[in-house]
Amino acid sequence: MNQRIYQFMKDRYGFDELSRTMIIIGVLISIANIYFKNPYVNFVLILIFFYFGFYRPLSKNKTQRIIERRKYRDITKPLREFFQKSKIRAQGMQHYKYFHCPSCRKELKVPKGKGKIKITCPYCKHNFIKKT
Ligand SMILES: [Zn+2]
Known part of the structure; x- marks a missing residue:
């Protein structure tokens, strides 16, 4: 069984931080949407979960996935640097x-x-x- 899973996932991209972050954001939005009950938000959530939960991890087009991940890292760089700096500063206080x-x-x-x-x-x- 493990061998079959390994063979299936061998040439595929797999999970990365972009997929993980988008799934977490999707879960948070779906929790918020329990109160707002907006059907359009549910449709967008299905697209997010499908794309980031199934399509990206199972994709064989690794180059495109790496380009997406790089764009994600470029966009979130100031945020990551802020938290990294805060952590170093808290340790040095x-x-x-x-x-x-x-x-x-x-x-x-x-x-x-x-x-x-x-x-x-x-x-x-x-x-x-x-x-x-
Ligand atoms: Zn100076």
Whole structure:
């Protein structure tokens, strides 16, 4: 049985993050549509589930699927970078303090608990004094 599934899926694209994200969005919209009961939304949901749940994973046109995935990654890049930056910042909060350079507005990270220190911006070389 596993061998037959393997043979069936061998040349197919499979699930990726775009399909997974769209399925999750579809489930959230369908939960919201329990209250709104819009028949057009149900039709769109069927298309979303069919395309992202069956057509894309079972597609043999891997090149086109990769192009779609790349577009998805380009569109969501600012969002992913924001969450990645927030995560790194949250991890560093206990050891570092963050300031914005008064001259160029770039974000700077300095060690916490060092008292009043003179900070030199590595980008514009502007000096300012802050308590850490
Ligand atoms: Zn600066």
